[in-house]
Amino acid sequence: MKHAELPAWFYDVDVHTHDRRASADGAIVCITPRESAEDLARYSCGIHPWDAATATDSDFRALEQLCASPACVAVGECGLDTKHRPTPTESPSQAHLLAQQQHCAESPTREQLLAVQTPVFRRQIELSERLGKPLIIHCVGAVDELLALRRELRPRQPWIFHGFRGKPQQARQLTDHGIYLSLGPRSNPAVPATIPASFLLHESDTQ
Numbered sequence: 001m002k003h004a005e006l007p008a009w010f011y012d013v014d015v016h017t018h019d020r021r022a023s024a025d026g027a028i029v030c031i032t033p034r035e036s037a038e039d040l041a042r043y044s045c046g047i048h049p050w051d052a053a054t055a056t057d058s059d060f061r062a063l064e065q066l067c068a069s070p071a072c073v074a075v076g077e078c079g080l081d082t083k084h085r086p087t088p089t090e091s092p093s094q095a096h097l098l099a100q101q102q103h104c105a106e107s108p109t110r111e112q113l114l115a116v117q118t119p120v121f122r123r124q125i126e127l128s129e130r131l132g133k134p135l136i137i138h139c140v141g142a143v144d145e146l147l148a149l150r151r152e153l154r155p156r157q158p159w160i161f162h163g164f165r166g167k168p169q170q171a172r173q174l175t176d177h178g179i180y181l182s183l184g185p186r187s188n189p190a191v192p193a194t195i196p197a198s199f200l201l202h203e204s205d206t207q
Contacts, residue, residue: 003178006134006158006201007073015182016044016077016136016162016203027204030077030136033062037071044136046076049113050084052120060123067131076136077162078124080117082110083141114145125153134158136182143170147177163187163205168194175199 014027020040023029029043032051037043045066047055067075108116128135134157139146143166150159161174164181171181171191182201183191192200 003156004158014204015201017206019206028073033059037066040071042073043071044074044076045072046078046124047120048077049079049081049117049138052117055120067127074134074136075124075128077138078121079138080121080142080145081140082113128157129155134160136160136162150177171195
């Protein structure tokens with residue numbers, strides 16, 4: 001199956017930042033459906049896996065509208081994260097809501113986190129495919145599940161693993177499956193020499 005390629009300009013810009021001022025320099029500013037895209041020349045929009053437990057129908061409607069804009073160049077960040085444990089101090093309490101949904105203790109298990117995050121991630125994969133826009137992925141502790149979804153869904157749009165910090169072996173595993181890697185300030189310095197330059201992007205991930 002032939003996959004879509006990233007536009008050439010993706011290689012020249014900061015592909016993931018939360019600093020809205022960076023939009024003036026062509027960076028892709030990551031926002032959520034609950035934020036405004038006003039004055040952003042380029043942005044991506046997604047529901048972060050940390051927010052999956054609190055995502056509402058209104059959030060998904062706003063996500064669709066924001067991602068349909070020509071200024072939106074990618075869907076995300078979205079994905080899977082089995083390492084993050086919501087705390088009662090988060091507002092609204094994701095830990096409490098997830099516990100209610102999964103009938104679990106305030107500290108959900110890996111399986112319970114994935115049970116909530118995966119359907120939200122799937123909806124954004126589908127949106128990426130429908131709109132013909134790349135997918136920016138947050139993935140922590142769930143590479144096997146990520147690759148299983150890729151094999152199952154066989155997406156045509158580019159997938160970008162943002163903030164990759166893993167080892168060269170894992171980097172090669174991901175690029176062998178056609179996934180681009182975006183490296184930030186905390187990336188493994190051994191990675192760039194071990195993967196094709198065509199799969200290598202950069203980001204600042206600044207706030």
